[in-house]
Amino acid sequence: xxxxxxxxxKFHDYKSSISRSPNKEPLWxxxxxxxxxxxxxxxxxxxxxxxxxxxNFSKIGEKPLGQEIFVHGxxxxxxxxxxKNVLIEIWQANAGGKYRHQNDPSNIKLDENFxxxxxFITSSDGYYIFKTIEPGAYPYxxxxxxxxxxHIHFSLFGSMFLQRLITQMYFEGDPLIKSCPMVNSIPDIxxxxxxxxxxxxxxxxxxxxxxxxxxxxxxxxEQTFFENKREGL
Amino acid sequence: xxxxxxxxxxxxxxxGPFLHIGCTPRITGINIFKSELGLIPFQDISxxxxxxxxxxxxxxxxxxxxxxxxETWQCDVNGNYSSNQGFARIVTDLKTxxxxxxxxxxxxxxxxxxxxxxxxxxxxxxxxGMNRPLITRMYFLENDLKNDLVLNNIKIEDRLNTLIPYxxxxxxxxxxxYLQGKKETIFFEF
Numbered sequence: 220x221x222x223x224x225x226x227x228x229k230f231h232d233y234k235s236s237i238s239r240s241p242n243k244e245p246l247w248x249x250x251x252x253x254x255x256x257x258x259x260x261x262x263x264x265x266x267x268x269x270x271x272x273x274x275n276f277s278k279i280g281e282k283p284l285g286q287e288i289f290v291h292g293x294x295x296x297x298x299x300x301x302x303k304n305v306l307i308e309i310w311q312a313n314a315g316g317k318y319r320h321q322n323d324p325s326n327i328k329l330d331e332n333f334x335x336x337x338x339f340i341t342s343s344d345g346y347y348i349f350k351t352i353e354p355g356a357y358p359y360x361x362x363x364x365x366x367x368x369x370h371i372h373f374s375l376f377g378s379m380f381l382q383r384l385i386t387q388m389y390f391e392g393d394p395l396i397k398s399c400p401m402v403n404s405i406p407d408i409x410x411x412x413x414x415x416x417x418x419x420x421x422x423x424x425x426x427x428x429x430x431x432x433x434x435x436x437x438x439x440x441e442q443t444f445f446e447n448k449r450e451g452l
Numbered sequence: 453x454x455x456x457x458x459x460x461x462x463x464x465x466x467x468g469p470f471l472h473i474g475c476t477p478r479i480t481g482i483n484i485f486k487s488e489l490g491l492i493p494f495q496d497i498s499x500x501x502x503x504x505x506x507x508x509x510x511x512x513x514x515x516x517x518x519x520x521x522x523e524t525w526q527c528d529v530n531g532n533y534s535s536n537q538g539f540a541r542i543v544t545d546l547k548t549x550x551x552x553x554x555x556x557x558x559x560x561x562x563x564x565x566x567x568x569x570x571x572x573x574x575x576x577x578x579x580x581g582m583n584r585p586l587i588t589r590m591y592f593l594e595n596d597l598k599n600d601l602v603l604n605n606i607k608i609e610d611r612l613n614t615l616i617p618y619x620x621x622x623x624x625x626x627x628x629x630y631l632q633g634k635k636e637t638i639f640f641e642f
Contacts, residue, residue: 224460226583236466238512239581242632245641246608252561253525253574254642258539264486275484297458310474320470320480322519322546334482336474372467372474380525381642385578385585387465404583405463413462438461442642 224410232400234361250381250440257380260306262340269338272311272351276334283333285314285352289422290371290388292434293345301345302437308374309349310336316355325357350428356395368395368402371416375435382437388416390431464585467578469519476521476543490523490541493555501529505590505617505625506552509544509577512632516549520579524553526572531559557592570596572615575629587640590627591615614638 228240268274273282290309294302312318312335317327319335339347354371358364370387377383389396396402396415405411413436422430472479478488508516524540527533538558544551560568572589591597594616598609614637617625629637 225463226465228583228586230583233581233583235581236583237581238515239517239579239631240583241586241636241639242512243636245639247641250642251563251569252533253527253572256533257525257535258490259535260489264489266484266486269485276482295459297461299459308474310470318470318473319482320473322469334473334477334484336477336482336484338485372465372471374467374474380574380576383523383576383585384462384464385467385471386462401465401583410460410463413460414465435462436459439458 223407224405224413226401226404227406230400230404232362233404236404247442254381255379255440257376257378257383259304259378260340260376265338265340270347270349272309272333272335272337272349274350275337277332281332283313283330283352285330285333285355287350287428288353289348289350289419289424289428289430290416290433291346291348291419291422291430292432294341294347294375294377294435294437295345296377296382296437297439301341302377303341303343303345304378305341305345305347305437306376307339307341307347308336309338309351309371311351311354311371312357314352314355316357327355327357353390353429356393361400365398365400366395368393368399373433373435375437377437379440381440384435384437386435387414388431388433389414391415391417464583466580466583467521469580471519471521471578472543475541479543479546488541490539493524493526493540493553494528494537497554497556501556502554503557503623503625504552504554505573505627506550507617507626507628508549508551509579509629510631510633511581514633516544517579518544518546518549520544520549520551520577522551522553523576524555525574525576526555526558527561529556529559531561531568533561570600572597575627577629586631587642588629588637589615589640590617590625592617592619592625608638611636611638 416431416433419430419432617627
């Protein structure tokens with residue numbers, strides 16, 4: 220029983236998933252009040268520049284290195300309704316592919332003007348926007364050394380814990396996507412495309428900032444199976 | 453009967469080993485946000501009502517996971533879930549893998565049929581190597597759990613003890629989570 224649009228927990232091409240996924244089947248139960256409720260966050264926790272990663276860590280008058288981009292889109296539910304008040308947190312590597320993190324082993328330089336994280340709460344029409352720089356690709360140990368496609372991590376809180384989602388946005392046209400084992404852990408090839416931010420030339424600005432469009436859909440209350448029906452249903 | 457076509461929900465991807473940058477940035481030395489999320493699950497927890505839960509998450513090689521984030525979600529003492537309390541975000545220690553949570557003991561929530569559910573705290577776990585979050589629950593009493601309507605009639609009775617912490621005393625609990633092996637924790641899907 221699997222949801223083919225969601226990744227397999229254990230996927231042999233992604234080595235660290237082997238010891239970090241259960242061997243036994245999960246226990247399917249009906250949602251109750253603990254799944255159909257969740258924390259809500261208010262605008263009060265957000266500073267004005269939290270969604271501008273080119274400003275929120277940099278020294279006054281300075282900018283991080285790299286191609287400046289907007290990443291924007293709508294958060295929707297499975298019926299296509301736009302979702303307001305969704306807290307989005309993002310994090311990413313700098314333009315050279317280095318994370319501001321003590322456990323990042325790479326000897327690429329940190330960018331003193333780039334922290335690499337941002338926050339936003341969707342507006343009443345479900346819209347969000349971040350300004351940032353395009354992250355670099357970087358190598359990591361998997362089956363030998365492999366390269367991660369350029370990506371931005373996204374974390375979202377819907378209105379109930381069932382909708383809690385952590386995912387990654389990739390960049391349209393990146394040739395590293397098709398060999399990425401994390402992308403390929405999703406059985407449904409069409410669903411993999413849902414993770415790709417599309418170049419959005421309507422969102423360029425001042426002939427120097429590129430735009431990418433990335434819409435996100437959060438699940439509903441029902442257990443939905445697009446390929447395999449749950450036994451007994 | 454034609455049902456309206458539903459959108460496919462966006463696939464999950466691993467939070468990766470550097471999730472702290474976005475989720476608990478102060479640990480990485482980034483101090484730009486007004487506050488970190490879920491630092492305490494309830495305001496003003498008195499010494500009298502406080503309970504402490506700690507433990508580790510063990511991978512298939514029996515090594516503690518040092519880069520996991522756990523979000524806990526629970527009701528209050530009266531069994532009510534509220535959108536402005538009951539949420540905590542904790543990470544496992546970057547060296548030892550231990551997590552610690554100070555909270556209150558949740559009450560028994562009321563089921564739709566009026567019966568009382570067993571008391572539990574939901575654990576939502578992400579880390580490098582986890583393509584999707586793992587969801588489990590910490591119950592407090594095994595008897596309580598056996599009577600829980602939700603879990604009636606399931607054939608995993610010999611594993612129910614994986615949802616029960618080691619109780620040091622009324623206030624201190626150790627809840628280890630095992631991803632694989634003989635003690636593999638029960639994980640839920642909804």
